[in-house]
Amino acid sequence: FTNRRYLDALGERVLIYDGAMGTNLQKMNLTPEHFGGERYFGCNDYLVITYPQAVEQVHRSFLDVGVDVIETCTFRSNRITLAEYGLQDKVIEINQRAAQLARRLADEYSTEGYPRFVAGSMGPTGKLPSMDDPELSNISFDELVDVFREQAVGLIRGGVDVLLIETSQDILEVKAAILGIQKAFEETGIYLPIQAQVTLDTTGRMLLGTDISAVLAILEGLAVDVIGLNCSTGPDYMREPIRYLGEHSSLPVSCIPNAGLPLNVDGQAVYPLEPEHFAEELAEFVEKYHINVVGGCCGTTPAHLKRLIERLGRRPAPPRPILNIPQLASAIQAMPMLQEPKPFLIGERLNTQGSQKFKQLILEERYDEILTLARQQVNSGAHALDICVALTERGDEAETMRKVIKRLAPLVRVPLVIDTTEPEVMEVALKTAPGRCMLNSTHLEGGRAKADRVFELAKRYNAAVIVLTIDENGMAKTAENKLAVAKRIYQIAVEEHGLRPQDLVFDALTFTLATGDPEFARSAIETLEGIRLIKAELPGVLTSLGISNVSFGLAPRARAVLNSVMLYHAVQAGLDMAIVNPAHIKPYAEIPEEERRLAEDVIFNRHPE
Ligand code: HCS
Incomplete structure (x- = not known):
């Protein structure tokens, strides 16, 4: 069962969310009794x-001032944050009850042709899985997935939209949350939309430096x-990243x-932005940057939302x-896969198969030198x-890969392959890895089972994939x-696994020309022509x-000369x-002509005379 009501409404109009839950509850001066005792206060x-x-x-x-969407009071209702109050066993109950409460009210306020929606709020756990820190990142990705799965099950059962x-x-935590929610869909049989919002500081970055x-x-x-932003600042600091999203997000x-950046007044957070300014700026975002959903986070009151609704209609x-636009990303920034000028260069030196030096650094776990x-x-x-840590002499490639990425990912500005x-x-x-990686590589040698597995991973975790033109015949x-091989693989990856053409990067393979082996004499020519054909016949895909x-x-x-000249001609043929x-x-222009010609x-x- 797929519930598309929310997406259908989004397709028709701008939706207005409610304002803050937390700061408005705080203003009520509730006592420990309201929370069921001092320990839950x-x-x-x-x-x-x-x-x-x-x-309520x-x-x-x-709802009285006319918002379209209310958020459940479940921002901190995951097992990890509830454990701070000893409530970790009540995750399902709290989420379900909160969702039911919001559902009842949203339905009460819904009118013919004008439904009100419930968004199931899922805040962060407080862990920072991207970090390499024994305290803050001491949770596995799979555990995080399960934490969010559990919360989502409660929210779905309670009837959120x-x-x-x-x-x-932490963007890696967002990935875990998305996968957890997908598991909850499978578990409940109810499929709903997912809205993911990150928080940026006044410099436009997430806590660990990730930009928009x-x-x-x-x-x-x-x-x-x-996709969106919430919390942390008022609308003014969001302007640039919101413009970016407005112009680039499909x-x-x-x-x-x-309601503005909070001021500290006698130890209390005070949110200074008045309804008028708040409404004016958000309305401008809708008009200028084509934003689809607006609402208020901490410090916003019904007066803010009332003004916004009056202003927007x-x-x-x-x-x-x-x-x-095809892009990879590090934990810090995106990197367009189509560079101008071409090509996009993938550094090959972090490879235990190709570099003795790197192999030694890996064996001795000298991470600073690897960095x-x-x-x-x-x-x-x-x-x-590119990172390859496969070793014949010591077994655990997966664990070595994990350690290297854990060390490099937060500190390296470019994406990982x-x-x-x-x-x-x-x-x-x-x-x-917090960023958007590329997998290197897959092919059809020995059948398609392994390629299927790789495409599944690329789809689930959003990665690009280098595909070698190798099939059962080598x-x-x-x-x-x-x-022909590229076309077959395209069919499998795009038609069957739902990857986008731009997620596929075909490597038409080049062999050594150094041996003088007549079998390979034409191999570079065939490779260059192969690149040309793949780019012409499979629109949208990339080549490497x-x-x-x-x-x-x-x-x-x-x-160095042969590589550089080959690269030049490959780029002429369309290599990305x-x-x-x-x-x-x-x-190319800096290589002496004689060497170039050779x-x-x-x-x-x-064969020159
Ligand atoms: N939905 C939550 C967000 C806190 S950042 C609230 O309290 O309004």
């Missing part, structure tokens, strides 16, 4: 059991229906600010851009970093065969190439990305 969410009249009063105060992940501090471009790149490919956008839904190696590549122009043949290792990486050698294979076996200086040592790539003779299999 301050646990607002418990009031839905001990004194629901207070919560807040809901009614907003939409699950609202709000005030999020990364937020969008990470969330847009996940099972989210609305999904509806929400904006639910505080009923508005038809604004148009959304359909840009679909230095990572940063050197970024400084040399890498747009992303997870280089492994094992889906289990990929999944561990995807549960650890590596495709001619351009036509490379295209492990450039250094072409020169495998040659002396270092010759390698390349896996390289960025420090060794020379611009390299081209090899690449194009010419």
Whole structure:
């Protein structure tokens, strides 16, 4: 059963949320008795059991001024935050009761053709899983998923219309919440929309530094229906990120600010923004940036919402851009996969199979030096970093991958490319990395089972995937065969797994030209033509190439020339990305002509007299 009521309404008009729950309850000067005793005093969410009249009063105060959506009083009703009051066993009960209460009131205020909605509020747990910190990140991704699953089950059973992940501090926790909610859908058989809202500080970043471009790149490919911001600041500080979302998000956008930045007056938070300004700025966001959902967070009162509704009236839904710009993201920022000029460079040096030095650093767990190696590549122009930690001598690739990502991800500005043949290792990486990663790689050798698993992961965690043109018959050698394999894989990934074309990055494979083996004499020509065909016949997909294979076996200086010349021609053929040592790539124009020509003779299999 899929309930689309909320999304249908969003398709028709701008929706207005209510104002604050927490700060309005605080103003009521409730006593410990209202909370069921001293030990629960301050646990607002418990009031839905001990004194629901207070919560009902807040809901009614907003419904009375005409809001479209009310939020359940469940912001802190997950197992982890409720445990602070010893209430961890009441998660389902509290969420269900809160949802039922809001449902009853929303239905009471609904009129013909003008329904009122209930958003199930799900705030953060207080853990920061992206961090590498023994206190704050001492929870596994799977545990977090389960925490949110449990809360969502209570909210769904109580009858909410939409699950609202709000005030999020850590983008990795948002991913866990989304996956948890999806599990709750499966468990209850009820499928609802998901709205995910993050909190940015006055500099426009989440607590751990994630900016709005990364937020969008990470969330847009996940099972989210609305993306937005709430809490922390007033609307003025939200203007830039909201403009960004308004101009770039293909999904509806929400904006639910505080009544200004809180001032500390005698130890109390005072929210200074008056209803008039609050309403004026939000209305401007709707008009200028095509925002779909507006409302109020901490410090906002019925007077703020009343003014907003008067100012906005009923508005038809604004148009959304359909840009679909393919991007990866680190924990800090997004990185467009289509660089101008091309190509997008993937640094290849963090690879135990390709670098003795890195292998040694991994074996000795010298993370600071690994970080230095990572940063050197970024400084040399890498747009992303490939990470391969497979070792023959020591077994646990998944655990090694987890440790390396845990250390690097919060500190490296560019996205990560997870280089492994094992889906289990990929999944561990995807549960650890906050950003939007690329998986490297899959293919159809030995059948499609493994590729299916990789595409499933890419869909669930929103990753791009490098796909090698290899099938049951081995590596495709001619351009036509490379295209045929690519088409087959496209069919599986896009049609069957629901990936977007831009999530697929085809590697048409290049072989070494150093051996003089006649079997490979035309391999570079076929690769270049393969790239051209794939770009022409499969619109929207990207291409990548492990450039250094072409020169495998040659002396270092010759390698640098051959690699650089091959890269130049691959880009001419339409190549978007390349896996390289960025420090060794020379611009084509800077390579002496004689060397260039020699390299081209090899690449194009010419035999000069
Ligand atoms: N829905 C919550 C958000 C707190 S940041 C509230 O109290 O209004």
